Amino acid sequence: MALNSKIPQGDIDKKWSNYKGHVKLVNPANKxxxxxxxxxxxxAGASAAATLxxxxxxxxxxCFQDSPRRAHSIAAQGGINAAxxxxxDGDSVYRLFYDTIKGGDYRxxxxxxxxxAEVSVNIIDQCVAQGVPFAREYGGYLDNRSFGGVQVKRTFYAAGQTGQQLLLGAYSALERQVALGSVKQYTRHExxxxxxxxxxxxxxIxxxxxxxxxxRHFGHAVVLCxxxxxxxxxxxxxxxGSNVTAAWKAHKKGAFFGNPCFTQIHPTCIPVSGDHQSKLTLMSESLRNDGRIWVPKNKDEKRKANDIPEEERDYYLERRYPAFGNLVPRDVASRAAKERCDAGYGVGTTKQAVYLDFRYxxxxxxxxxxxxxxxxxxxxExxxxxxxxxxxxxxxxxLFDMYEKITGENPYEVPMRIYPAVHYTMGGLWVDYELMTSVKGLYALGECNFxxxxxxRLGASALxxxxxxxYFVIPYTIGNYLADExxxxxxxxxxxxxxxxxKAVADRITTLMSIKGTKSVESFHKRLGKIMWDKCGMARNEKGLTEAIAEIQALRKEFWKDVKIPGGxxxxxxxxxxxxxxxxxxxLGELMCRDALDRKESCGGHFREESQTEEGEAQRDDENFKFVSAWEYKGESEWVLNKEDLIYENIKIAARSYK
Amino acid sequence: MEHYNMNLTLKVWRQKNSNDKGGLETYQVKNISSEMSFLEMFDVLNEQLISEDKDPIAFDHDCREGICGMCSMYINGRPHGPWHATTTCQLHMRAFKDGDTIVVEPWRAKAFPVIKDLVVDRAAFDRIIQAGGYVSVNTGVTVDANATPIPKSDADKSFAAAACIGCGACVAACKNSSAMLFVSAKVSQFALLPQGQAERESRVLDMVAQMDKEGFGSCTNTGACEAECPKEISLENIARLNREFAAASLSSEE
Structure with a gap:
């Protein structure tokens, strides 16, 4: 199937205003x-629902949570970018645009x-008008901090709780609409x-x-966030509770899945402490503004971090990437941490950690x-x-308090121990310029789309x-569709x-409940996670991915034969x-591995071991892979790959360097 | 930090649904690592119950990093357990020692009916926000974000109030099941900012009226809410709410 991304004609900086100027409108009575x-x-969801x-x-x-305010955007820590x-310091819409394309490794x-980048400035205005208490300087004006992959300070923040404050802003706008009767809210619904x-x-359903x-709920259009x-x-x-179910159901109903293998492994998370672990906790990228990352130069270092003298420390990011130092993008920082730990320089009992040190x-x-x-x-001193x-x-x-509660160590006194962890998925449902999926009237917003x-993804860009x-895209683009409805x-x-x-949904639930097997849901999830992390994680290769596909298929069979679900x-x-x-x-795991197997180049968070430079940096292959992979579901374990060629008219595509 | 393992006795509130009477049941868990979070200890217990063909314990949780406000256990007589300024999900097992008995109950308040076991319905909080916990501004405002400077001290105080996660520990801690700390945090956030001034009076009156309607009790200034709040929301906010309410009542035309 030919993909039509519906990109408007004209110069890049006029496309959106031209689009808005000519898009079909729906009059208030019809709305x-x-x-x-x-x-x-x-x-995405709260702002869309409120604005619509x-x-x-x-x-x-x-929402599946007990209140819209609990959606996981609440946990975003460091900040939100705006030009x-x-x-x-030289920021502009073009620079934010450029940094984002480059940060995304031209994909x-x-x-x-x-x-x-254009609407980023409106977001900050909107949030301030809603009473979002961003951090301010003594003169009363808004403060900014730096994030990775960027050489300007464009990140607005509210301590380490930026996501919380932005979500509560959108949530309050949403609750206002609920009170006015224009939005009906269904909590604890999936x-x-x-x-x-x-x-x-x-x-x-x-x-x-x-x-x-x-x-059963009717809508003239459905927006997945x-x-x-x-x-x-x-x-x-x-x-x-975060899950793929809504997006996956849409995929099986015809919505293409874009770049499923593009996952972000965030470099600064609290390391795994044992088998009991249920989740991993991020330490915000903003900490890299002030924290320096290092490992000992000596493999068998036994001393405590603070006892290791300066000359025996390897500040490996500053060493390898002098231009950006500790503020290289996430994929680069994560791989560099893995490289040091794999080479035997890791710290802590598991040796799967590096130091993030604030003392300097x-x-x-x-x-x-x-x-x-x-x-x-x-x-x-x-x-x-x-x-x-x-x-x-x-x-x-x-963030420091949270670190101490989890690890029992005081990061004001000793360096944090950190290690990369899965954080964000750049892949998601394929959408066109209007954020419509390949199913008419079905939209995908926020992290849900690709x-x-x-x-x-660069830090502070998800929010x-x-x-x-x-707030600013779907209210325009959905009208273009609904005007004909x-x-x-x-x-x-x-x-x-x-x-x-x-009936199909009910049948599937009945089937699940009637398996009455011997192994808990959790045990299957853990096993799937291990396959994905080992073979489709920070580094991937053909052999591992091929094995992973077979292992996931076998695990899926076992699940449908032997899962044990209590209750009614x-x-x-x-x-x-x-x-x-x-x-x-x-x-989904199988599709991710297929996508990773198909994309033989390394780019961004997708590192194929077969495709690297002599220095161990990711080697992109623009000649063969400058496209979006949009996978079309055809039945169990069957997909057709559709490609959307990426055209760069305004940015010169180049090897990504942060040196 | 030294790690250790422990065996524990748990007494957990079990209640099939909102109509069931419910009661405490006793469970034993073994070899719990001091590095686990309290909820991970519950994961272990639930896996154990599932393997014994028993119904696992329902409890609310989501982000497990202390910010979503979903987790809500009343542990040994304290909302979110023994650690100061900590949600249940951030409470770790090194707070306990081998051989301890731990009693776990749901939030108890008339306005928070039990759904199952440790899960309660906190929709009343959403309805209080619906009554006025916002600035009435539609999307599309074009005033530049820096057009109005806000003194840093006001912005900081507003932020400290806005840090409320809406978990309901304040209600659970209060002998009167009052929601004053929750309501005052939202009222304060906006009262301290220029953006909140236009609706300052109607907001406080409407939110307090909704709070009363939901069946929360009155505030008698015991301070238990502040002591147990995982985000250290200050009692000063309640004082501010009282002032705002009095001023709005006096100047109200109705």
Missing amino acids: RKLEIIVVGTGL GELGYKVKVF KNYQN AREANVHRL MLDVVEIDGKARGI ARDLITGKLE TGGYGNVFYLSTNAM NLINKYGRAEASKLGIENPD ATLVKLGKEVVKEQYGN SDHGAN MQGLADG IATKPISTDSKEFLDAE INEFNPELDKAGRVADFLE
Whole structure:
């Protein structure tokens, strides 16, 4: 099937304004007759549902959590990018666009990314108007910090809780619409299928997680904002409930899956401590503003970190990438950590960790600045530490506290131990410029789609994309579709298509419950995660991926024969909810490995061992792989690969260097 | 930090659904690592129950990094357990020692009915926000974010109030099941910012009215909410709420 990405004509910086100037509109009276279903209430979902409600559409919004405010965007820590250039340091829309394309290793679509950079400035205005308490300087103006892969300060933040504050802003806008009656909210509900009628998405089947009852909901359009699929690895920084189910059901109903193998392994997470581990915790990238990453130069180092003298430490990021140092992009930092640990220089009991050390900046940057402010001449080290601590606490206090609670170590005193962990998925449902999937009337926003981050996302850009899609893109693009639907009367949910879809969902649940095997859902999820991490993780090769596909197929068979799910169908049953999600992960994992196998180049977070330079850097192959892989589902273990060629008209495609 | 393993006795509230009477049941868990989180210890117990063909314990949890506000266990008589300023998911087993008995109950409040076991319904909090916990601004505002400077101290105080995760520990800690700390945090966040001024009076009146309607109790200034709040939301916010409420009531035309 030919993919039409519907990129508007014209110069890159005019495309979006031209599009908005010519797009079809729906008049207010007709908006009231049009119904939209939004699934998911993270930054993309909450902002989309609120904004569409404000415009006058009849909106239904669904989340599996007990409140929309709990969606996992809440956990984003470090910040949100915007090309405001408040720091007067040379930022611009073009630079944000350029950094994002380069950061994504030239595997994202130019037009979408430029639009993202354009609307980034509106997001900050909107959030401030909502009362989001961003960090400010003493003069009362907004403060910024730096993130990886970038040489300007364009990241807005609220301590280490930026995602929380942005989500609460979007959530409050959403709750306002709920109060006004334009949005109806369904909490503790999970979407289990998309209903298609005459080739168009017309609704969903949802399950009330308290009663277990299935429900049929009609919509003139369906908008999926259901996040990423990092939990396919079992251990990730995602929330326990984060899952691929909604996106996967859409995929099986015809929505192509874009670049499924592009996963982001975040370099700074708290290392695994044992088999009991249920999730991994991120330590924000913003810490790399002030933390220096190092390992001992001596393989058999036995001393405590603070006892190792400066000349015996290897600040390997500063050594390998002098231009960006500790602020190289995530994929580069993660691979460099893995390289050091694999070579035997790792620290801690497992040797699968590196140090993230704040002492230098705590003393020299913050301690000295404070001492100078207070007029203390020749301060001793203890004074500098004391003064510096206060500043560090204000910037990252909640993260330091969290580290201490988890590890029992005080990061103000000793360096953090960190290791890469699965964090984000750049891949997702393929969408065109209007964020519509390959199914008419079915949209995907935020992390759920593949569109803006190429093969590697830059820090503080996920929040930007979620809110850009929800507040500023979908409100325009969905009108272009719905303008032709004003004559479509609401379709009865007693129609054949709805009843058939509901029956298929019910049958699958009954099948799951009737297996009555011997192994818990959790045990299958763990085994899948191990296959994915070992063979489709930070480094991949043909042999491993081929093995992984066979192993996942076998595991899936075993799951459907031997899974054990306690409890009943028509009741609150979290094990059953989890079983459905793991069953979908067991299908997705195979596709990810296929995609990784097919893409023989290395790019961004996708590192194929067969494709690297002599220095061990990722070797891209633009001649053969400058495309988006859009996989079309054809049946169990069967996919057809469609390719969207990527055209770079405004950026000269080049080898990515941070040296 | 020294790691150790422990055997524990757990007394956990089991309740089939909101109509069931419910009661405490006793379980034993063995070889629990001090490095586990409290919820990982519950994972172990649930895997054990599943292997014994028993119904696992339902409990709310999601992010497991102390920010989503979903986890909600009342542990040994304290919401979120013994550690100060810590959610249940961030509580780690080194808080306990070998041979301990731990009692785990759901949040208890009339406005938070039990759904199953340790899971309660906190939709009342959403409805309080719906009553006024927002600035009425539609998407598309064009005022530049830096047009209005906000004194850093105001912004910082507003942020400290906005850090509330809406978990409901304040209600569970309070002998009156009052939601004053939750409501005051949201009222304070906006009262301290210029963006919140236009609706300052209606917001506080409407949110307090909804709080009362949901069946939360009154505040008698015991301070238990502040002591147990995992995000250290300050009692000063309740004082501010009281001032805001009094001022709004006096100037209200109705």
